[in-house]
Amino acid sequence: MREVAIIGIGMMKWGELWEKSIRDLCVEAALNCLKDAGTDRVDSITVGTMSSGLFTGQEHLASIVPDYLGTKNAPAMRVESACASGGLAVKSGFMEVASGLSDFVLAVGVEKMTDVSGGEATYALATAADQEWEGFHGVTFPGLYAMMALAHMEKYGTTREQLADVAVKNHFNGSMNSHAQFPMKVTREQVMNSVMVADPIRILDCSPITDGAAAVLLTTVEEAQKITNHPLTVISGIGHATDTIALSQRSDLYSLKAVEIATERALKMAGKTIENIDFAEVHDCFTIAEIMVMEAMGVVKPGQGGPATSDGFSSLEGSFPINPSGGLKSKGHPVGATGVAQIVEAVNQLRGLSENRQIKNAKTALTQNMGGSGGSSVVHILEVK
Amino acid sequence: MQVPRFWREIPKRYRLEAGKCSKCGYIAFPQRLICPECGAKEFDKMNLAGKGKLATYTIIRVAPEGFGDQVPYAVGVIELDEGIRTMAQITDCDPETLKIGDRLVSKFRRINEEGKTGAIMYGYKFVPDVGI
Numbered sequence A: 001m002r003e004v005a006i007i008g009i010g011m012m013k014w015g016e017l018w019e020k021s022i023r024d025l026c027v028e029a030a031l032n033c034l035k036d037a038g039t040d041r042v043d044s045i046t047v048g049t050m051s052s053g054l055f056t057g058q059e060h061l062a063s064i065v066p067d068y069l070g071t072k073n074a075p076a077m078r079v080e081s082a083c084a085s086g087g088l089a090v091k092s093g094f095m096e097v098a099s100g101l102s103d104f105v106l107a108v109g110v111e112k113m114t115d116v117s118g119g120e121a122t123y124a125l126a127t128a129a130d131q132e133w134e135g136f137h138g139v140t141f142p143g144l145y146a147m148m149a150l151a152h153m154e155k156y157g158t159t160r161e162q163l164a165d166v167a168v169k170n171h172f173n174g175s176m177n178s179h180a181q182f183p184m185k186v187t188r189e190q191v192m193n194s195v196m197v198a199d200p201i202r203i204l205d206c207s208p209i210t211d212g213a214a215a216v217l218l219t220t221v222e223e224a225q226k227i228t229n230h231p232l233t234v235i236s237g238i239g240h241a242t243d244t245i246a247l248s249q250r251s252d253l254y255s256l257k258a259v260e261i262a263t264e265r266a267l268k269m270a271g272k273t274i275e276n277i278d279f280a281e282v283h284d285c286f287t288i289a290e291i292m293v294m295e296a297m298g299v300v301k302p303g304q305g306g307p308a309t310s311d312g313f314s315s316l317e318g319s320f321p322i323n324p325s326g327g328l329k330s331k332g333h334p335v336g337a338t339g340v341a342q343i344v345e346a347v348n349q350l351r352g353l354s355e356n357r358q359i360k361n362a363k364t365a366l367t368q369n370m371g372g373s374g375g376s377s378v379v380h381i382l383e384v385k
Numbered sequence B: 001m002q003v004p005r006f007w008r009e010i011p012k013r014y015r016l017e018a019g020k021c022s023k024c025g026y027i028a029f030p031q032r033l034i035c036p037e038c039g040a041k042e043f044d045k046m047n048l049a050g051k052g053k054l055a056t057y058t059i060i061r062v063a064p065e066g067f068g069d070q071v072p073y074a075v076g077v078i079e080l081d082e083g084i085r086t087m088a089q090i091t092d093c094d095p096e097t098l099k100i101g102d103r104l105v106s107k108f109r110r111i112n113e114e115g116k117t118g119a120i121m122y123g124y125k126f127v128p129d130v131g132i
């Protein structure tokens, strides 16, 4: 396998971008990425989107992206693993470069979520759950995580305050991110008094509905050294795992097995342990998710995610900073774009260009992207070479 | 949704029909073609008794399309007495009074209607088991 470097990163300010279509979002992120890379060479493209069909009526993005990017006739493929589609697009690009099939691969993640009503968006998101045996009964995505939250509280004594503290931390970080959809700080009281969506999950426990895209350009270390002026960032580990699609079929309701296995695989490939990681961007689609991900990755012991969050363990200045970007909570969660944007933040941090939210001496990063209620997860480990 | 998609699941939705692995005894609900525990492909049909206890739940206050008229409603994971779990709505009670561990029993109910002209879908919901 050839070693793979990330030489370009690009996104835009995320939000309700009514003036931009799904193709505009893809092209804008791609152009920002190529500008950052200092080359416009694209041999092949991977596109991650959860459901461009349900959200915009448009499938076949594998043709639209090269068409509108002007990379005529370039091969492109779309990959899908619900909210982990972006991470999967990066993994797919990695495989193409590592295998020698292509030298420059652009990985794009996108979701355009505001072309449909709130009810239609809720439905589209719920298709990442088991449609026949969960969706049929009227469960929503916040509902699935709410059930995990209650099980976690029952098992470990996790508190409502600890859930809120995840949102407080991530919005604080996001307040320093010019790309964030909701860059406002929130207090514990605001989170705990916000509108109930699915008990005990409130609206400020949820990541928002977002339009956005992100892109990264992957190439070999050899090619990267010829082009880039930035510190060279490589992907040293990838882990990917799945779990049952239905929450009820898992061995327990308070842990995320796919995240645990994906993290183990990524660390093994990189020849590292979790103690060697300086910070992580993780999939905080709901506040409880970040707590459960911390435990699944082995950052803390099972049951310690909540107390550790409230103690500042995962803050920018803490022993293991999590979601310096603001996470899905504050930055926004255009589902297919999220996994790529996690890589964008990690690379920016490793380059030392994250200004007020820069983590000191960051050399090794982990990104964790998750599909559905934990039915899939993709983990990347990035290092400054 | 076309009718066959609903119709083919009727044995499970109306009668809680499950499959018991003839080799290791694993109970598959919904039924599967391959046992996830031992890989065997032979299953014996069985009907679940529809009794169990609440393992976790939530109260849905923002519903997906088609369920808006039912909010607030409880959805939970039920640990059945046969040792497996399933998900369903919990009804015929004040959802605010539910607790993990509550004994529940399944009932045949209307689940959802697909608009004015679509199919009316029936299936199981669970209600508090008052021992009648």
Ligand SMILES: [Zn+2]
Pocket: B021, B022, B023, B024, B025, B026, B035, B036, B037, B038, B039, B040
């Ligand atoms: Zn078996």
